[in-house]
Structure formats: C-alpha cells, structure tokens
Amino acid sequence: MKVPLLDLKEQYKSIKEEILKVTEKIFDSQYFILGPRVEALEKDIAGYCSSKHALGVSSGTDALLISLMAADMDAQQTVITTPYTFFATAGSIVRTGASPIFVDIDPDTYNMSPESLERVIASMTDKERASLKAVIPVHLYGQCADMDPILKIAKKYNLFVIEDAAQAIGAEYRGRRAGSMGDFGCFSFFPSKNLGAFGDGGMVITGSDELYDKLRVLRVHGSHPKYYHKLAGGNFRLDAIQAAIVSVKLKHLDKWTESRQENARKYRELFANSGIDDVIKLPVEKEDRHIYNQFVICVKDKRDDLRLFLNEVGVGTEIYYPIPMHLQECFLDLNYKKGDFPVAEHAALHTLALPIYPELSDDQLAYVVEKIAAFYKIKK
Ligand SMILES: Cc1ncc(COP(=O)(O)O)c(C=O)c1O
Structure with missing residues (x-):
C-alpha cells in the first residue's frame, strides 16, 4: 500500500x-x-x-x-x-x-x-x-x-x-x-x-x-x-x-480541517491499541482548535531508521525540522552552541510527521500504525 x-x-x-x-x-x-x-x-x-x-x-x-x-x-x-x-x-x-x-520551546506543543x-x-x-x-x-x-x-x-x-x-x-x-x-x-x-x-x-x-x-x-x-x-x-x-x-x-476549509482532526482521533485510537505506546509520544492537544497541518509524533529512539523503514514500505514522512535555527550555518555569527536549547534539539532528533491529509482512508491510517508497530516490535 x-x-x-x-x-x-x-x-x-x-x-x-x-x-x-x-x-x-x-x-x-x-x-x-x-x-x-x-x-x-x-x-x-x-x-x-x-x-x-x-x-x-x-x-x-x-x-x-x-x-x-x-x-x-x-x-x-x-x-x-x-x-x-x-x-x-x-x-x-x-x-x-x-x-x-x-x-x-514547550516539550508538549513544540x-x-x-x-x-x-x-x-x-x-x-x-x-x-x-x-x-x-x-x-x-x-x-x-x-x-x-x-x-x-x-x-x-x-x-x-x-x-x-x-x-x-x-x-x-x-x-x-x-x-x-x-x-x-x-x-x-x-x-x-x-x-x-x-x-x-x-x-x-x-x-x-x-x-x-x-x-x-x-x-x-x-x-x-x-x-x-x-x-x-x-x-x-x-x-x-x-x-x-x-x-x-x-x-x-469554502471547503472547515470540512477539510474536520477530516484532519478526525484522522488525528483515529491515529490516537490505533496507537492506543498498537502495543507500542511506551515508545511513541503523540501530539499533545493543549489549545482549543488544533487544525493538524501536521501530525507529529515523537519517538524514543531510532527515528531515522524508522523513517527509512516506512519509506521502504510506502509510507511518506518528513522531519520538521532536523536542525534548529540556532545551529544553522548561516546563524553561526549569533554565537549559539549545541546544548543552548535542549528541548528544541531533542525535538529535532526525535520527531516525525506522519500523513494526516483529509482524503486518507481508514485502511491507510491503519497501515501506517501497523508498520510503525511492526518496526518497534522487531527492534525491541
Ligand atoms: C512556520 C512557517 N513560517 C513561515 C513559512 C513561510 O511560508 P512560505 O513558504 O509561504 O513563504 C512557512 C511555510 O513553509 C512555515 O511553515
């Protein structure tokens, strides 16, 4: 798939x-x-x-x-x-x-x-x-x-x-x-x-x-x-x-947003039943209306291996963002160093965006979670 x-x-x-x-x-x-x-x-x-x-x-x-x-x-x-x-x-x-x-940043909302x-x-x-x-x-x-x-x-x-x-x-x-x-x-x-x-x-x-x-x-x-x-x-x-x-x-935006929110709810249910909730942190909804431009999970370890594996089995993901701004080459003259912003640096190493767009089918959502679970069960 x-x-x-x-x-x-x-x-x-x-x-x-x-x-x-x-x-x-x-x-x-x-x-x-x-x-x-x-x-x-x-x-x-x-x-x-x-x-x-x-x-x-x-x-x-x-x-x-x-x-x-x-x-x-x-x-x-x-x-x-x-x-x-x-x-x-x-x-x-x-x-x-x-x-x-x-x-x-805040470790729950980024x-x-x-x-x-x-x-x-x-x-x-x-x-x-x-x-x-x-x-x-x-x-x-x-x-x-x-x-x-x-x-x-x-x-x-x-x-x-x-x-x-x-x-x-x-x-x-x-x-x-x-x-x-x-x-x-x-x-x-x-x-x-x-x-x-x-x-x-x-x-x-x-x-x-x-x-x-x-x-x-x-x-x-x-x-x-x-x-x-x-x-x-x-x-x-x-x-x-x-x-x-x-x-x-x-004119269609609210309908699409609701579908994204619905997909987020389905992901939560699927992850809750996946047996790997100890290695994955799901997005924390703190404020009223999250519109889920991205559904970003935070994994305990092997984020990059997981991403490669998902790519092999047909699941697209992205890292938003792999290098925090204070460590970007063009900002070296600002004199920041590694360790200055530990929460942002941790997020850059452990987060992964999963597909959340409105037209995803239930089967596709289930497939994403099934593959993530399969990866961590093998690696445990
Ligand atoms: C947080 C954030 N700020 C600014 C921008 C810049 O928007 P644009 O790509 O339309 O220039 C983006 C979009 O990629 C973004 O995600």
Missing part, C-alpha cells in the same frame, strides 16, 4: 470544476495582479480569522518580512523567536538587518515556552532590552502557542507581536483565532498548507488601521501615491489567480 505524506491530487479532483471555472474567467479578463479577486479574498480571510484587516501578499515569508518592515525593524534591533520552526521565521528577521534571539521568553528577557541588560522590538511566536503544526502569557510579556516590555500562523489558519486559542491576537498575523498559502494556493501566496492580518495602511504601501514598493516613495517597500503583491483559487478552497 502507498501512503504519501500528502496527496494534493485527491483534493484537486473534488474541486476541479470550480477551479477551472474561476481561472478561465481570470484568463479572459487578463487582470492578474491585486484587484477585485485579491480584495474579495482579503475580506473573506479577515472574516475567517476574526480580524479587522487582511492584506494579500506574495508568500508566508513575505508576510513575515513586510510585518517586520511595518514594525520599523533595523540593524540595531532584535526580535525574539523560537529556534524550532521553518527557516523563514528567523530568516525574515535577518533580512530586515535585525538579529534574532532564540528562546526554547511552541515557544512563555517561561523561557520571560527568563531570557529578564536576564538582558537595560541596553539589550532597549534594542528588543518584537516577538514572533510560531503556531507550529497547526496548534496555537500559549498566547496569553506571551501577550502579557510583550505588553510589559512594549514589543510588537507578530504571529507566525503559516501552519495554523483557523486554529484557536481560548476562543480566539490564530493570527488575530498579536499586532500582525502571518499566513502562508504554500500548496502543502491546509489552505494552499497553486503556487506561492500569503496574507497578513492586523486589527490596526495604522499598521494596515503602512502594510498596503509597503506591498507596492512603498509607493503612495504612485511613484512617490516615503518608504522603501518591496514587491509583495498577491496575484489574482492565486487569490481566486484560495477563495474557492476557503
């Missing part, structure tokens, strides 16, 4: 007619950049994410970058984030000239630990604290970070909060939607996300009129009015084709 990590073709089959209809209209109109399709999606995403404003941008990475630019980051400043994330979170900080400061955040800020000198401008919690795998204490700490130290919600559209924390709690919420429409485009795309949401106005200007090279530049922005525009495709998909 084959169980790929993700099979977008199955999803496409179910919405093909809708997609072809809307894209044909765009081809006929020859209106490709920004415009009414993008505005319609912005309105829908603002509503879906309970935010006042939404701005379509070229990718999740650019959503982070433009938010940092709107927060006026520069080379003298620092931003706190987690070392256990996709590169773009830390990469976008560096691209503004600022420096990232990392804090360790999200920023508020205790570590408080500890790191408390240990700073006054000068270091004065340079600190923002914090970027990441809602990893589709579950929100523990936002209340993070927001409280940010308020205490007067920091911008930029939520990296690239993996978490529609996730909730104590009744609030991912992205809507901080100053900026950043989303990715990369095809493998729960709400994916047919290419790159992203969105920033904000509740602030002032920040929204600034984001709008930064998206078009800082031009306002046209060809007059008070700010140096970039080309962060979303195109009409991607916006229209994402709009079609948004």
Whole structure:
C-alpha cells in the first residue's frame, strides 16, 4: 500500500470544476495582479480569522518580512523567536538587518515556552532590552502557542507581536483565532498548507488601521501615491489567480480541517491499541482548535531508521525540522552552541510527521500504525 505524506491530487479532483471555472474567467479578463479577486479574498480571510484587516501578499515569508518592515525593524534591533520552526521565521528577521534571539520551546506543543521568553528577557541588560522590538511566536503544526502569557510579556516590555500562523489558519486559542491576537498575523498559502494556493501566496492580518495602511504601501514598493516613495517597500503583491483559487478552497476549509482532526482521533485510537505506546509520544492537544497541518509524533529512539523503514514500505514522512535555527550555518555569527536549547534539539532528533491529509482512508491510517508497530516490535 502507498501512503504519501500528502496527496494534493485527491483534493484537486473534488474541486476541479470550480477551479477551472474561476481561472478561465481570470484568463479572459487578463487582470492578474491585486484587484477585485485579491480584495474579495482579503475580506473573506479577515472574516475567517476574526480580524479587522487582511492584506494579500506574495508568500508566508513575505508576510513575515513586510510585518517586520511595518514594525520599523533595523540593524540595531532584535526580535525574539523560537529556534524550532521553518527557516523563514528567523530568516525574515535577518533580512530586515535585525538579529534574532532564540528562546526554547514547550516539550508538549513544540511552541515557544512563555517561561523561557520571560527568563531570557529578564536576564538582558537595560541596553539589550532597549534594542528588543518584537516577538514572533510560531503556531507550529497547526496548534496555537500559549498566547496569553506571551501577550502579557510583550505588553510589559512594549514589543510588537507578530504571529507566525503559516501552519495554523483557523486554529484557536481560548476562543480566539490564530493570527488575530498579536499586532500582525502571518499566513502562508504554500500548496502543502491546509489552505494552499497553486503556487506561492500569503496574507497578513492586523486589527490596526495604522499598521494596515503602512502594510498596503509597503506591498507596492512603498509607493503612495504612485511613484512617490516615503518608504522603501518591496514587491509583495498577491496575484489574482492565486487569490481566486484560495477563495474557492476557503469554502471547503472547515470540512477539510474536520477530516484532519478526525484522522488525528483515529491515529490516537490505533496507537492506543498498537502495543507500542511506551515508545511513541503523540501530539499533545493543549489549545482549543488544533487544525493538524501536521501530525507529529515523537519517538524514543531510532527515528531515522524508522523513517527509512516506512519509506521502504510506502509510507511518506518528513522531519520538521532536523536542525534548529540556532545551529544553522548561516546563524553561526549569533554565537549559539549545541546544548543552548535542549528541548528544541531533542525535538529535532526525535520527531516525525506522519500523513494526516483529509482524503486518507481508514485502511491507510491503519497501515501506517501497523508498520510503525511492526518496526518497534522487531527492534525491541
Ligand atoms: C512556520 C512557517 N513560517 C513561515 C513559512 C513561510 O511560508 P512560505 O513558504 O509561504 O513563504 C512557512 C511555510 O513553509 C512555515 O511553515
């Protein structure tokens, strides 16, 4: 049996007619950049994410970058984030000239630990604290970070909060939607996300009129009015084709999310009966609405052998992420070393993402667990 990590073709089959209809209209109109399709999606995403404003941008990475630019980051400043994330979170900080400061993660959710955040800020000198401008919690795998204490700490130290919600559209924390709690919420429409485009795309949401106005200007090279530049922005525009495709998909998103949650429930049942629950830690659901962009298990040992074995028997997996940010070669000048963030380093060595996409069959789910159980029973 084959169980790929993700099979977008199955999803496409179910919405093909809708997609072809809307894209044909765009081809006929020859209106490709920004415009009414993008505005319609912005309105829908603002509503879906309970935010006042939404701005379509070229990718999740650019959503982070433009938010940092709107927060006026520069080379003298620092931003706190987690070392256990996709590169773009830390990469976008560096691209503004600022420096990232990392804090360790919670061992259950893999999200920023508020205790570590408080500890790191408390240990700073006054000068270091004065340079600190923002914090970027990441809602990893589709579950929100523990936002209340993070927001409280940010308020205490007067920091911008930029939520990296690239993996978490529609996730909730104590009744609030991912992205809507901080100053900026950043989303990715990369095809493998729960709400994916047919290419790159992203969105920033904000509740602030002032920040929204600034984001709008930064998206078009800082031009306002046209060809007059008070700010140096970039080309962060979303195109009409991607916006229209994402709009079609948004109507199906809650149904797909429920299927992912249902698959997670089935995995839990299957693992509970597999006889190997002592070697596997399942995802811990701490917050209200986990949207399961990824279903990530943590295994006691032999993670890489397990991955090879699963690959041989037709099960796709991935490691998100094998090298924490503080150990990446391009960040060596930040002077972090192995051992600085033990929870993130442990996660990088022991976690494995299993297939969780909505169209998986019960037989496929059972097959994945059966093969993992077979591997550990042989290796015990
Ligand atoms: C946590 C996180 N942040 C940022 C990004 C960047 O998004 P994109 O690939 O759309 O640039 C991603 C997506 O891969 C992500 O998973």
